[in-house]
Amino acid sequence: MWRNYEASFNVASLKPIAYKNKSFVLEEFFIPVERFDNFYPELIAILKKNRVNVMNISVRHANRDSGSLLAWARTEVFAFVIYYQQSTDERSKDQVGVWTRELIDAVLANGGSYFLPYQLHATSDQFQQAYPQAAQFFKLKARIDPENKFSNMLLERYRPETVQ
Structure with a gap:
């Protein structure tokens, strides 16, 4: 199998990212390298408990960002990028908010942070703790x-x- 086979497709042939009643979404959480083993079982437990329709979780590496005031990588981190599908009705959006805040609490307990530009489910306290x-x-x-x-x-x- 050619490694980048999927990348060769014309984007028009791929499914749309959003439909009338559902959407594919990303969330990203950053964990200090030394806390990887502590965090990932919590991540899996929270996603299973909330029956999140996860398509994929990518784990990426990022070096410390020492120059940004809103740095998500205050130390060397692993980024857990969660690609999932959600319904777009208000109840479903509220449910995403519940498990997102649970994940943010787990991230914060492990000295990490989360990526800001996605849905704004974090509480003000979570935001302040993640971005001191x-x-x-x-x-x-x-x-x-x-x-x-x-x-x-x-x-x-x-x-x-x-x-x-």
Whole structure:
């Protein structure tokens, strides 16, 4: 079998990423290298308990990011990239939020973090714990963009009231 056989397909021949009632989604969680063996059984248990329709989990490696205020890799980490299918009704979205917050708690207990740009299921406390330099980031953002011309849902959800 040719290693990159699937990559040779025309993208138009692949299934769409979203349908009317369901979507394929990614979430990504970062665990310090030395905590891999502690985290992955928790990951599997949470996904099984919540009956998550997982298509694939990729494990990637990333070096420490020492320059970003919202760094997801404060140490050398393994990234667990979960590709799953979810229904798009409100109840299903709420269920995804439940198991995502459970995974974030497991990640935080292991000294890790999660990738910000996906669905915003993390609580404000989880966000603050995963991104301890967030206050510094929001102050810098307010200084550079006092009119808040550049914004997004993540900023609106997690920015402290005092910085707006």
